[in-house]
Amino acid sequence: NAGVTQTPKFQVLKTGQSMTLQCAQDMNHEYMSWYRQDPGMGLRLIHYSVGAGITDQGEVPNGYNVSRSTTEDFPLRLLSAAPSQTSVYFCASSPGAYSNQPQHFGDGTRLSIL
Amino acid sequence: GNSVTQMEGPVTLSEEAFLTINCTYTATGYPSLFWYVQYPGEGLQLLLKATKADDKGSNKGFEATYRKETTSFHLEKGSVQVSDSAVYFCALSDGYGGATNKLIFGTGTLLAVQP
Numbered sequence: 001n002a003g004v005t006q007t008p009k010f011q012v013l014k015t016g017q018s019m020t021l022q023c024a025q026d027m028n029h030e031y032m033s034w035y036r037q038d039p040g041m042g043l044r045l046i047h048y049s050v051g052a053g054i055t056d057q058g059e060v061p062n063g064y065n066v067s068r069s070t071t072e073d074f075p076l077r078l079l080s081a082a083p084s085q086t087s088v089y090f091c092a093s094s095p096g097a098y099s100n101q102p103q104h105f106g107d108g109t110r111l112s113i114l
Numbered sequence: 115g116n117s118v119t120q121m122e123g124p125v126t127l128s129e130e131a132f133l134t135i136n137c138t139y140t141a142t143g144y145p146s147l148f149w150y151v152q153y154p155g156e157g158l159q160l161l162l163k164a165t166k167a168d169d170k171g172s173n174k175g176f177e178a179t180y181r182k183e184t185t186s187f188h189l190e191k192g193s194v195q196v197s198d199s200a201v202y203f204c205a206l207s208d209g210y211g212g213a214t215n216k217l218i219f220g221t222g223t224l225l226a227v228q229p
Contacts, residue, residue: 033217045217100146102148107157108157
């Protein structure tokens with residue numbers, strides 16, 4: 001029972017490089033989202049998806065792209081990495097988009113931009 | 115806009131002490147409230163939730179009551195253990211209309227329990 005799986009766990013990039021953070025869930029959840037966690041700021045929503053083919057922006061979307069071609073996968077793309085994107089990234093999912101449904105989190109990807 | 119404020123840490127307690135972590139919120143509509151816990155090197159796990167006023171969420175000896183009159187959702191445990199050492203996040207889910215699950219988090223409170 002894998003739940004939400006994120007890869008890689010750690011990554012170091014140079015400024016200007018691009019990369020994709022992978023997220024997959026095996027619970028047939030409709031709702032998926034990406035958060036970034038920074039010291040003293042809690043977690044902030046980057047992008048979310050209420051189902052395959054549907055994505056929308058969260059609180060801090062600039063510099064990130066997402067797509068949702070299948071129910072299971074929700075990759076996060078950094079187009080041109082900047083030091084301000086150094087953070088820990090968490091993917092989460094829930095059965096649906098309703099506000100009373102708790103979300104299941106992956107173990108995170110720790111990303112450093114030099 | 116919606117926001118969550120929780121007490122800053124770290125909170126350091128001795129084993130078997132009583133724990134309170136304060137959380138207050140600002141929201142329009144009828145949000146659901148959550149406490150998540152993050153153990154070192156791991157993702158967040160749901161600890162408990164409450165979806166309407168006066169609901170009490172409870173799990174693993176932790177409790178929190180949804181107080182609409184004071185806009186609070188304080189986390190309590192009567193007797194903490196070393197294994198409770200973690201970061202605790204209070205969060206609300208935008209409840210306007212019910213059909214949205216975007217979480218707004220507090221900054222997190224580090225709890226360290228000493229034997």
